[in-house]
Amino acid sequence: xxxxxxxxxxxxxxxxxxxxxxxxxxxxxxxxxAIRLSEVEAYEGQDDPASHAFRGLTPRTAxxxxxxxxxYCYFTYxxxxxxxxxxxxxxxxxxxxxxxxxxxxGIDVARSRRPAARKDTELARGPARLATCLGLAAAQNGLDxxxxxxPVRLESVPSRRPALVASxxxxxxxxxxxxxxxxxxxxxxxxxxxxxxxxxxVGPPPAD
DNA sequence: AGGACGATTAACT
DNA sequence: GTTAATCGTCCTC
Numbered sequence: 001x002x003x004x005x006x007x008x009x010x011x012x013x014x015x016x017x018x019x020x021x022x023x024x025x026x027x028x029x030x031x032x033x034a035i036r037l038s039e040v041e042a043y044e045g046q047d048d049p050a051s052h053a054f055r056g057l058t059p060r061t062a063x064x065x066x067x068x069x070x071x072y073c074y075f076t077y078x079x080x081x082x083x084x085x086x087x088x089x090x091x092x093x094x095x096x097x098x099x100x101x102x103x104x105x106g107i108d109v110a111r112s113r114r115p116a117a118r119k120d121t122e123l124a125r126g127p128a129r130l131a132t133c134l135g136l137a138a139a140q141n142g143l144d145x146x147x148x149x150x151p152v153r154l155e156s157v158p159s160r161r162p163a164l165v166a167s168x169x170x171x172x173x174x175x176x177x178x179x180x181x182x183x184x185x186x187x188x189x190x191x192x193x194x195x196x197x198x199x200x201x202v203g204p205p206p207a208d
Numbered sequence: 209a210g211g212a213c214g215a216t217t218a219a220c221t
Numbered sequence: 222g223t224t225a226a227t228c229g230t231c232c233t234c
Contacts, residue, residue, distance in 0.1 A: 062227080076214055076216065079228080214228105220225090
């Protein structure tokens with residue numbers, strides 16, 4: 001069952017924990033890969049200094065400002081693609097970064113796209129790894145995940161927030177590190193390792 | 209026009 | 222534990 005758009009048209013912080021256990025299905029490249037999500041992060045747009053949309057609408061962030069249920073793909077570190085589910089009402093930027101999951105279909109295709117993975121739990125353990133498994137890049141930016149005819153879809157979104165959800169600071173950011181907007185399934189082996197965010201400090205250490 | 213930096217990963221010591 | 226890879230985006234001249 002493809003996701004109901006109205007359930008995604010809420011703040012990213014509300015939607016994010018509810019996507020744990022949901023399945024994203026990709027038919028990109030005439031091969032199917034499906035991933036059950038185990039780790040996500042919420043980004044709330046113009047109020048959130050860690051969000052790409054913090055400084056307003058640009059060509060890159062335009063999809064984040066659009067209606068919920070679309071795919072926001074971005075390129076980072078000169079080599080990696082990452083994928084988000086757009087949330088919130090039309091005109092308000094919000095998105096959930098898909099950080100990790102378990103490959104539940106197309107495992108041979110996922111392995112071929114991720115030759116460096118030594119174990120199946122590493123295939124989609126990290127946002128760029130997850131996007132690579134699914135074959136997501138620029139061409140998939142903006143796709144409608146709620147359309148049953150779309151090559152990339154969101155399915156099996158739980159009707160209720162899962163009973164077991166862990167939360168903590170988001171990974172790899174240097175602003176708003178006090179917010180615990182990363183959500184994951186505790187004890188799931190596909191959850192990515194935590195890395196403290198931001199670039200290395202230069203200058204005196206923080207005053208306690 | 210120039211430069212700093214990044215919602216990361218893999219391969220090192 | 223550290224670091225190179227690698228380029229689009231955005232900010233500041």
